[in-house]
Amino acid sequence: MKVVAVASAKGGVGKTATAVNLACLAAESGRSTLLWDLDPQGAATHCYPSKPKVSGSPNRLLAGKRDLRSQVRQINEHLDLLPADPSFRIAESLLAGRRSPQKAIRRLLKPFVDSYDIAILDCAPGLGIVTESILAASDLVISPVIPAPLSIRSLDQLDRFMTDKQPGLPLLAFLSMLDERKVLHRQIIEQVRGDERFVSVAVPVSSSVERMGMEQRPAVEASPRNLAAQAYRRLWAEVETRLGLD
Ligand SMILES: Nc1ncnc2c1ncn2[C@@H]1O[C@H](COP(=O)(O)OP(=O)(O)OP(=O)(O)O)[C@@H](O)[C@H]1O
Ligand SMILES: [Mg+2]
Numbered sequence: 692m693k694v695v696a697v698a699s700a701k702g703g704v705g706k707t708a709t710a711v712n713l714a715c716l717a718a719e720s721g722r723s724t725l726l727w728d729l730d731p732q733g734a735a736t737h738c739y740p741s742k743p744k745v746s747g748s749p750n751r752l753l754a755g756k757r758d759l760r761s762q763v764r765q766i767n768e769h770l771d772l773l774p775a776d777p778s779f780r781i782a783e784s785l786l787a788g789r790r791s792p793q794k795a796i797r798r799l800l801k802p803f804v805d806s807y808d809i810a811i812l813d814c815a816p817g818l819g820i821v822t823e824s825i826l827a828a829s830d831l832v833i834s835p836v837i838p839a840p841l842s843i844r845s846l847d848q849l850d851r852f853m854t855d856k857q858p859g860l861p862l863l864a865f866l867s868m869l870d871e872r873k874v875l876h877r878q879i880i881e882q883v884r885g886d887e888r889f890v891s892v893a894v895p896v897s898s899s900v901e902r903m904g905m906e907q908r909p910a911v912e913a914s915p916r917n918l919a920a921q922a923y924r925r926l927w928a929e930v931e932t933r934l935g936l937d
Pocket of ligand 2: 707735814
């Protein structure tokens with residue numbers, strides 16, 4: 692099973708939109724896919740109808756004593772969702788007190804490795820112990836970057852964090868919520884052109900992505916011909932190549 696984390700130091704950059712759409716495309720390509728909502732806010736979980744029940748002690752969960760397989764919900768033939776768990780609100784402090792916090796996420800994923808081809812992890816923003824543990828379990832990190840100078844700085848922070856905690860782990864960045872009518876956005880396109888962390892795909896700002904929470908369907912499924920959907924498709928093709936899946 693390949694593990695792809697969608698992560699950023701910054702909030703509101705399009706991580707959830709990316710994770711949900713890429714998971715949909717992975718499943719569409721016939722790969723058995725697990726979308727894991729690791730953000731206790733549950734935005735990815737909310738992109739699908741009906742609220743699943745999640746219960747149990749956070750301590751037991753993070754100690755690897757709860758089998759998460761019972762929480763999994765089938766979305767379609769090839770896609771399963773592991774919904775947000777409120778326990779993760781205190782994961783940071785719980786993991787801080789453990790001996791090998793880096794191993795926590797890998798341990799939680801263990802029961803799934805033989806059942807799925809790919810797991811896509813929608814991460815909460817930030818660079819703490821939970822993110823460190825996610826990196827230790829991942830084969831690739833995807834980071835959406837909104838076209839603003841501060842966002843590039845937060846990509847640099849993630850990059851340094853990865854080099855420090857998980858040297859060699861590949862990072863794939865792309866411009867998210869791009870509006871080419873804006874001068875600043877066009878300047879940022881130029882700025883990142885020579886930056887090898889960035890793929891040439893940029894996801895444009897699009898109401899079809901905005902509507903996802905309301906319609907509870909990924910944009911690539913609800914509006915497949917939309918420009919943002921097409922960009923996610925190119926991004927998925929790039930991810931397949933990077934993971935050696937094509
Ligand atoms: N391409 C897009 N076009 C228009 N709106 C978008 C696009 N991508 C994301 N959004 C909107 O921007 C907001 C933030 O997106 P999203 O929730 O995916 O970001 P996030 O990085 O997961 O945020 P958080 O850090 O809070 O988890 C949401 O309201 C979402 O609908
Ligand atoms: Mg999110």
